[in-house]
Amino acid sequence: MTARVIDGTAVARRVREDVARGVEKLLAEGGTAPGLATVLIGEDPASEVYVRNKRRLCVAAGMADHHRHLPGDVDQATVAALLDELAADPAVSGILLQLPTPEHLDSEALIARIPAEKDVDGLTTANAGLLAQGRPGLRPCTPAGVMTLLEEYDVALSGAEAVVVGRSVLVGKPMAQLLLAQNATVTIAHSRTRDLAEVCRRADVLVVAAGIPGLVGADAVKPGATVIDVGIHRGEDGLHGDVEYDAVAEVAGAITPVPGGVGPMTIAMLLANTLTAATVQQGRAS
Ligand SMILES: Nc1nc2c(c(=O)[nH]1)N[C@@H](CN(C=O)c1ccc(C(=O)N[C@@H](CCC(=O)O)C(=O)O)cc1)CN2
Numbered sequence: 001m002t003a004r005v006i007d008g009t010a011v012a013r014r015v016r017e018d019v020a021r022g023v024e025k026l027l028a029e030g031g032t033a034p035g036l037a038t039v040l041i042g043e044d045p046a047s048e049v050y051v052r053n054k055r056r057l058c059v060a061a062g063m064a065d066h067h068r069h070l071p072g073d074v075d076q077a078t079v080a081a082l083l084d085e086l087a088a089d090p091a092v093s094g095i096l097l098q099l100p101t102p103e104h105l106d107s108e109a110l111i112a113r114i115p116a117e118k119d120v121d122g123l124t125t126a127n128a129g130l131l132a133q134g135r136p137g138l139r140p141c142t143p144a145g146v147m148t149l150l151e152e153y154d155v156a157l158s159g160a161e162a163v164v165v166g167r168s169v170l171v172g173k174p175m176a177q178l179l180l181a182q183n184a185t186v187t188i189a190h191s192r193t194r195d196l197a198e199v200c201r202r203a204d205v206l207v208v209a210a211g212i213p214g215l216v217g218a219d220a221v222k223p224g225a226t227v228i229d230v231g232i233h234r235g236e237d238g239l240h241g242d243v244e245y246d247a248v249a250e251v252a253g254a255i256t257p258v259p260g261g262v263g264p265m266t267i268a269m270l271l272a273n274t275l276t277a278a279t280v281q282q283g284r285a286s
């Protein structure tokens with residue numbers, strides 16, 4: 001069997017086109033353009049690429065770009081003051097602090113300054129709590145993007161066995177909650193899980209977000225399973241994920257490539273969250 005390739009680039013383009021139409025509708029109804037504030041600290045090359053792409057695609061969707069770049073040695077109080085300023089600015093609908101921040105900063109304390117309604121990364125404790133309780137709120141972009149891919153490719157979730165490898169606040173934990181909300185039977189595995197391959201082999205839907213290159217091989221995949229690779233690692237021969245793509249594609253029913261799978265969805269969902277945030281703030285949520 002050779003797996004169906006899940007085309008995140010194409011789905012992300014459709015999501016961004018929907019967002020652009022939503023922005024046009026908001027403006028036509030007398031609203032104002034959503035504004036996205038990206039806060040980048042330091043000179044990490046990968047973060048610079050991600051933030052540049054977020055800004056470019058935000059403008060392409062008709063939204064306003066409020067970017068701030070701070071030096072890598074900036075102190076906690078200066079970043080906190082900037083976040084407070086953006087929180088108070090009515091032109092800014094969404095605020096995101098690009099992660100990881102330099103080690104001397106307390107990123108959790110910084111994220112806590114973002115008002116829940118402008119938290120377009122879905123990382124505040126308020127939005128995490130709403131997700132845990134199954135109530136509406138802004139969802140973290142990468143897991144929300146995975147859910148959109150599963151929906152677009154008609155992957156059945158109700159009653160399915162889903163295994164999430166990884167327990168980060170950014171991906172693993174919210175991913176498990178989103179799958180649970182669709183009535184999947186969810187297992188969270190991680191780097192200390194005993195017999196990881198055996199646990200993964202239970203999965204009808206396997207989401208790997210462990211940050212370990214090639215962690216999941218063909219021996220860990222049930223024939224026909226849907227495999228979602230959230231990992232992204234830069235090797236000398238290009239980008240790789242947490243999944244051994246070539247071998248797993250021979251066993252899986254469907255698989256996301258790296259690049260071109262989950263990554264593009266992260267930015268598309270950020271734009272969707274920013275439109276949602278602006279719509280709610282302008283009192284136009286339907
Ligand atoms: N505040 C946040 N920080 C980080 C997040 C996040 O969602 N919010 N996620 C990641 C990085 N990230 C966005 O910030 C991100 C990662 C990858 C991609 C992407 O498009 N990947 C492409 C390849 C791009 C390349 O060539 O490098 C792909 O996989 O096809 C977009 C966004 C950590 N930080």
Ligand SMILES: [Mg+2]
Nearest residue numbers: 166167168210
């Ligand atoms: Mg993890």
